[in-house]
Amino acid sequence: MNKTFIVIPARNESSSITTVINDLKKHKYDNIIVVDDGSKDTTSILAKQAGATVLRHYINRGQGAALKTGTEYAVLQEADIIVHFDADGQMRAEDISTVIQPLIEGKADVSFGSRFLSNDSNIPTARKMMLVLGRIFMRALFKVTTTDPQSGFRALTKKAAQSIEITQRGMPHCSEILAQVHKKKIVFTEVPVKIIYTDYSKKHGQSNIEALRIATKLLWSKLAR
Amino acid sequence: MIQPIQILIIIFATFALSRTYLRLHDNKITKGEFVLWTFVWTSVVIVAFIPQVIVTLSDFFGLGRGMDLAILTSTILLLYLIFKAYVRIEMIEQDITELTRKLALETKHESKNQPHSR
Numbered sequence: 001m002n003k004t005f006i007v008i009p010a011r012n013e014s015s016s017i018t019t020v021i022n023d024l025k026k027h028k029y030d031n032i033i034v035v036d037d038g039s040k041d042t043t044s045i046l047a048k049q050a051g052a053t054v055l056r057h058y059i060n061r062g063q064g065a066a067l068k069t070g071t072e073y074a075v076l077q078e079a080d081i082i083v084h085f086d087a088d089g090q091m092r093a094e095d096i097s098t099v100i101q102p103l104i105e106g107k108a109d110v111s112f113g114s115r116f117l118s119n120d121s122n123i124p125t126a127r128k129m130m131l132v133l134g135r136i137f138m139r140a141l142f143k144v145t146t147t148d149p150q151s152g153f154r155a156l157t158k159k160a161a162q163s164i165e166i167t168q169r170g171m172p173h174c175s176e177i178l179a180q181v182h183k184k185k186i187v188f189t190e191v192p193v194k195i196i197y198t199d200y201s202k203k204h205g206q207s208n209i210e211a212l213r214i215a216t217k218l219l220w221s222k223l224a225r
Numbered sequence: 226m227i228q229p230i231q232i233l234i235i236i237f238a239t240f241a242l243s244r245t246y247l248r249l250h251d252n253k254i255t256k257g258e259f260v261l262w263t264f265v266w267t268s269v270v271i272v273a274f275i276p277q278v279i280v281t282l283s284d285f286f287g288l289g290r291g292m293d294l295a296i297l298t299s300t301i302l303l304l305y306l307i308f309k310a311y312v313r314i315e316m317i318e319q320d321i322t323e324l325t326r327k328l329a330l331e332t333k334h335e336s337k338n339q340p341h342s343r
Contacts, residue, residue, distance in 0.1 A: 035329070053333070054333075055329040055330065055332075055333050056329055056332065057325045057326070057329055058325060058328060058329075059321070059325055061321070061322045061325050061326075062322075065322045065325070065326065068326065069325075069326045069329050069330065072326070072330065073330060073333065076330075167319075169318070169322055
């Protein structure tokens with residue numbers, strides 16, 4: 001039996017965190033780690049009340065840093081599979097089984113959820129254009145050819161999680177993980193997932209300006225290496 | 226005849242030299258940094274005392290005016306310092322993140338291992 005841990009970085013997500021955890025529990029995912037990344041609201045308390053294990057960053061260090069903390073904790077708890085999941089309700093708990101399936105079957109060590117492989121995601125046009133540009137950028141910079149390089153929905157085996165070193169503290173961690181998967185020749189796959197865009201998730205998710213910032217940061221890290 | 230601006234520059238550079246020595250004394254800078262800064266401020270004092278030096282040097286490097294060399298050198302030095310500051314800030318950011326992570330993991334670990342009082 002595979003021990004699956006769900007890692008959720010969260011910052012000021014008090015209005016969605018309980019629903020997200022309840023939904024995960026409904027789908028029989030009981031090992032839920034919420035990394036509260038310096039929230040100023042009741043995210044930690046609500047997550048704990050909902051039954052998640054809460055790790056607290058006393059000051060905000062960014063989503064990438066929070067994911068790394070959660071992943072390290074999951075590895076310490078002898079997780080077989082670690083799933084990175086969002087706190088804003090964009091991702092669906094029912095898609096986790098699709099994302100982890102290739103890992104359970106031993107076909108891959110990392111599985112990425114792609115909103116482009118599914119026709120269900122109601123991606124706003126501006127976001128879609130930005131994601132396509134991101135794809136071209138990632139192909140040019142890191143030779144990464146996945147359909148959704150900015151997807152934060154992914155599952156890793158313990159072995160892959162130990163091999164990938166997340167150094168980007170902020171949002172560029174998505175591209176960084178992909179680049180490392182390619183560089184370290186980790187076997188990966190992409191599976192379709194549905195991403196739900198609500199007014200709340202759009203407000204909490206990446207803005208197009210943020211995307212430009214990510215691109216600059218990645219370019220800088222590539223040049224500085 | 227020595228101009229007031231030269232006197233001002235010499236006073237400032239001498240003050241900076243004394244600070245450099247004090248920072249080395251406090252172990253706030255490394256010996257390498259001390260040598261670099263002593264070289265910079267001593268050069269400033271020499272150029273302020275004998276401005277002809279910079280003209281001779283700029284001729285040697287193939288630059289037209291002495292001021293061109295001064296501006297070019299200052300720009301390179303400033304860019305280097307910005308780069309160094311950037312690297313140091315990034316290192317501090319990484320340290321803070323690592324500390325925050327350790328604290329998060331250890332706090333969780335401790336609360337798990339603590340016996341319940343009730």
